[in-house]
Amino acid sequence: MTKMKLLAGIALAAVTAMPVAAQDYPSQPVQLTAPYGPGGASDLAARNLANVAPDYLGQPVLVTNRAGAGGATGSAYVKNSDPDGYNLLLARIGSHSISPALKSSMPYEWDDFTYLSLLEINPAACATATSKPYQSLEDLRAAIEASPGAVTYSSAGVGTLHHLGGIMLLDEMGFEDPGTAATHIPFQSGGAAAAAAATGQVDFVCSNISAIISQIEGGQLRPLVVTTPERVDSLPDVPTASELGHPALEALVGWSGLVGPPGLSDETIATWVEVLQEVAADERWVNQTKSLGSVPMMLSPEETVAFVENQYTTFRGLVEELGLQID
Amino acid sequence: MIENLSDALVLFLNVYNMIALAGGIAIGVIVGAIPGMTSTMAVALTLPFTFTLPPVTGILLLLGVYKGGVYGGSIPAILVKTPGTPAASCSVLDGYPLAQKGQAGRALDIALYASCFADLVSNLSLILLVGYLAQLVTSFGPPENFTLIFFSLTIIASVSGDSLLRGFISAGAGLLLATVGLDLIYGTDRFTFGNTDLLGGLAFIPLLIGLFAIPEILNGYAKRGETGKIAADPSGSRATFADFRYCFRSILRGSLIGVVLGAIPGIGGAPSAFVSYSEAMRRSPNRKNFGKGELEGVAAAEAGNNGVAGSTMIPLLALGIPGDVITAVILGAFMVHGLRPGPMLFEQNIDLIYALFIGISISSLFLLIIGKAAIHMFKHIASIPRSYLYPVVMVLCVFGAYAVNNSFFDIYVMVGFGIVGFLMMRMHIPSAPFLIAFILGPMLEDSFRQSLLMSQGSLTIFMRSWITWVFWSLTILSVVLMVRRHLAGRSPDVALPKVQEEKRDV
Incomplete structure (x- = not known):
């Protein structure tokens, strides 16, 4: 048991002690969390982005799956992580507009995140x-x-x-x-x-x-x-x-977007907006997205917030009108 | 037909396909052998590499990884009591006792032979019976699934060891803990105590590792002073043809069970292994020896879980329906190449289907060769003194529990269940029933509630088709047999199987 604690402690220390230089983002690999299991639409969207984005970002993007509770487990993890830009999330319609509209016990609200871009719609x-x-x-x-x-x-x-x-x-x-x-x-x-x-x-x-x-x-x-x-x-x-x-x-249109924890710096946001513009013009990403049955659609951070807010409001209105809320 | 076949051969016969298949199997075996790294993860991690490969090569690579992974899980299950994949958890029951008797090589060999044979049967079923089995799949709805799972639960009695009561206690705890997380039907939280980590339920792999591997390690340290070295049994270094023949009936039966359960979406390798194991036990004269190091038990378990490896492709190829997470990833690979599995694929790309079939048929042979090489490397682990081995296993366990979902919480789950498992071991409560109930419990509950929703609450839905009747009959039959055997077990005629058992060991 003590060995376990020691081990966990060392690993934790190693993670938290990583130097974070805000000035020259990104200076280390970016972790992209897919809040659903491997092979699903969010996983494929995340891996597709992680395949292409490093060419323009200058750092690897590592996809990790944190599945569970309809995307809530992985989303809550990113929401609670440091807003240093090294922990991003592949948000989905389920985790970011439907579940928050439907459930009162979610560990986050739809607007608890820094929206970087919409990636695709389904x-x-x-x-x-x-x-x-x-x-x-x-x-x-x-x-x-x-x-x-x-x-x-x-x-x-x-x-x-x-x-x-x-x-x-x-x-x-x-x-x-x-x-x-x-x-x-x-x-x-x-x-x-x-x-x-x-x-x-x-x-x-x-x-x-x-x-x-x-x-x-x-x-x-x-x-x-x-x-x-x-x-x-x-x-x-x-x-x-x-x-x-x-x-x-x-x-009723599915979507994937790139979001980060609340309070991402303007510099980080600007870096990603630039990177994603290049990704949107990259044929590899476009073709891959299309072949998976989605429609590539990059939006600016402001447009993305408006898009998600609009959808959330529609769903929330329906949930309230029909008394569908789950406690 | 002939023309299609020759087109397919042209598609298949190139060195890259061979390399992809063999390389995939090798990667799969190694990843599958690492506790916590499941074949699902291996396939998902391989997927991005297939984006740039031709379709046949890419899909064969993924299939190789999958098949290798399913087999690879048995290696640590037998050697260090830590199943590499959930599907291999059943192989622990007899594989590890055999390894402790110094017969690790023999257990690993029979696991490989059973796996390859079952894989071959499954592949042939895929190729020859895809149409028929796809028909069967379409007639499986929630009520049919419910009766199937209900029947499968009777295996708890087989793996309960000497005391049925202790088995039921264990299974009850498993059923109870499986309810933690989100309720499927209402979406409400159950037993999460407001903890986000518990929303997704208790993760299976940390629980599995905790329940099997940790108690063994704790037990090892509790018994200090022993050298901890297992004397190798010279007769146990490899499986003979006689061993294979002895297990053949169970291997064949396990393969067929795997084929059918694999073709049904959402069932998977672990239940199939347990059903096959329990059937082998029910029919074996050496019943009493199961769980204590019976070769046939290892063979049945491995035949059961590898038997699904080919037929799981049936719903995907024939109907475009991914039956489990792995086939969902493989579906992704098809789609990346602009191919859509389903009836249309057979019409438009039959040469590609045939090319895949040729590759799939050969994969069993590749698995045999690569598995043999892996056994050659791994089997020496059994002779490492425990004082060196256990710390390494412990590190792998922590890593494995963490790797599943990159969560520290899962490490605590593993440690927690390690302690639970240790206490259960001390109180002689078997852990296999716990595990089976934990796997089958959610499937049972979901299919039961889905069925009742479909019928608006009428129980007659559970009698709606011949399939449900078949499983009800099987359930009743196996309960009657179980009770009779249990009663007979109290009378003196139990000596008969014992004599045969001793004969076999000679």
């Missing part, structure tokens, strides 16, 4: 299994109306885009209590949620398109609506939310 779609009879959003609405609570939708857990997507869709369809109109069935991951929908275990799923495009192209899932303002290139026959008269659904 357009979403709602889809049903081709084995189900629903040919359109209207068919689905009629089925829900016919037997309240019997229609089911899958999600990657409470406070994910899938979850809020289902609620928003039901709200937009005009159901008074989206909590009971259809039944929410959470799964452990986005993959499992997509699988449950594709195999017809549940009636529909709202998900980022990249996670369900294989099943759509493979003929297992039938997309009913996309949440982008314009139709999506790869799904030209699928109507947009606005076309169907539900423009509010456009708030």
Whole structure:
């Protein structure tokens, strides 16, 4: 036990004693925390950035995964770390706009961070299994109306885009209590949620398109609506939310962003804005992001805050209106 | 078909693919052998290197790392009672006692042979039965998963050792601790006491290391004065063909269990290993020797966890559904190259699929060769005096617990469970039931609640398909057998298996 403590102590001392020269940032490798497990969208986005950014930053970017609690564990870790610019976070829609809007017991608020940039967005779609009879959003609405609570939708857990997507869709369809109109069935991951929908275990799923495009192209899932303002290139026959008269659904768009702990220095922010401009022009990063099914979208720190705030406010309004808050 | 095959051969047959596959397996074996470094992490860390490789080469590299990692976990499980990966935790039960008897080489050998054989069976199932097994996958929903997990829980009785009651106490504690963290359905905190570190639940690997490795080390220091050197048993330096033949039924059974459980999304290697182990034990005349150093136990466990290695690709390739984290990473690799697994891939890129299949078939052979070399290096660890070995293992344990999630909290979890494990050891409470309950508990709870949500509270959903009926029947059958055996165990005819056991040891 004493050996353990000693060991932990030495390691701790080594970490905290690292020289931090604020003047010439960055003078050591930057740690980028992905708050979800390896292989997920946030992990891939983080590794993609870490592959390209060092060329312009002059220091390596090391991705570490701190998964757990829907992104809260890793996010709280970065929020509480020193604002020296060496601990950054790959923020996601789930960890930074949905969960804070939905849960009162989060260890942070959405605006507890220094926003550096938005990196990419992930357009979403709602889809049903081709084995189900629903040919359109209207068919689905009629089925829900016919037997309240019997229609089911899958999600990657409470406070994910899938979850809020289902609620928003039901709200937009005009159901008074989206909590009971259809039944929410959470799964452990986005993959499992997509699988449950594709195999017809549940009636529909709202998900980022990249996670369900294989099943759509493979003929297992039938997309009913996309949440982008314009139709999506790869799904030209699928109507947009606005076309169907539900423009509010456009708030339903996944994103990844780069953030740091509160109180990052202006110099650090300026360094990253410069670096990210170069990254945005780098074909390697652009192509990689696109091939993972996302749309590259770099925004300035101010625009990023506005973007997240807008989304958070929309979701928070919905949560308050429908009394969905989780304590 | 022939044309496709020849195209595939052109795609596959180049030296880089061979290097990628062999190199991947070697990396996997080494990483898998380091406690705390799971095959998942190894695959995720390898992923960025595949961005610049051609698709077939990159994916074969990842598959190699995965397969190597699944096998590599058994090496420290057998040698130092520290499973390198969660899936290898079952191999500890008989592997470590064998190593203590001086038969480390034999245990490592049979683990390798069982792994390679199961890998081969799994790969062939992937290639030949992808369509059928994909059909099976689509009929598995939460109710089917629930009955499967419920049946799997009956294995707790098999690994409880002499006292069923102690086994149940252990399993109960495991179930209870598995509830810490976020509630899946409501998203509320459970038993977190406002602690952010507990929000994600107790991490599995620190708990695993704590429960197995630390008590062994503490116990070693408690028994000071012994030289701590294990006398090598000359007959135990390698497994013979007779050993393989003796274990063959369990290896084959374990492989098939692995194939089926691997194809179902979300189950994975650890449950498969435990189910295979418990089935082997149920059918073995040497039942009493399981847990005390039975070669067949090691073989069954390793066949079970490697049996998933090929079939886990079935839902990914056939349906585009990643069944677990590793296949999710591999899906990422496909997508980076602009390929989308699923039915369309078979239509548009069949040459690529065949090329992958050729590579996958060869991987079992590569695993055998590389594994053999690894055993040659690692097996001497068994003869290192414990006074030198334990400090090194301790450092690896701390590192491993930390590396999982880069969290100091996990080190405390490991130490805490080390003490719990030590107390359990002293009180003769087996730790395997704890572990199984901890793994299966959340799956059981989730599938149960998902099912009831789907049926709006009606229990009839658990009888909705032939699959649920099959698992209910199996559950009842195994409980009846267990009770009968338990009652029989109190009567004198238990001497019979003992005689056979002694015969085998000769």
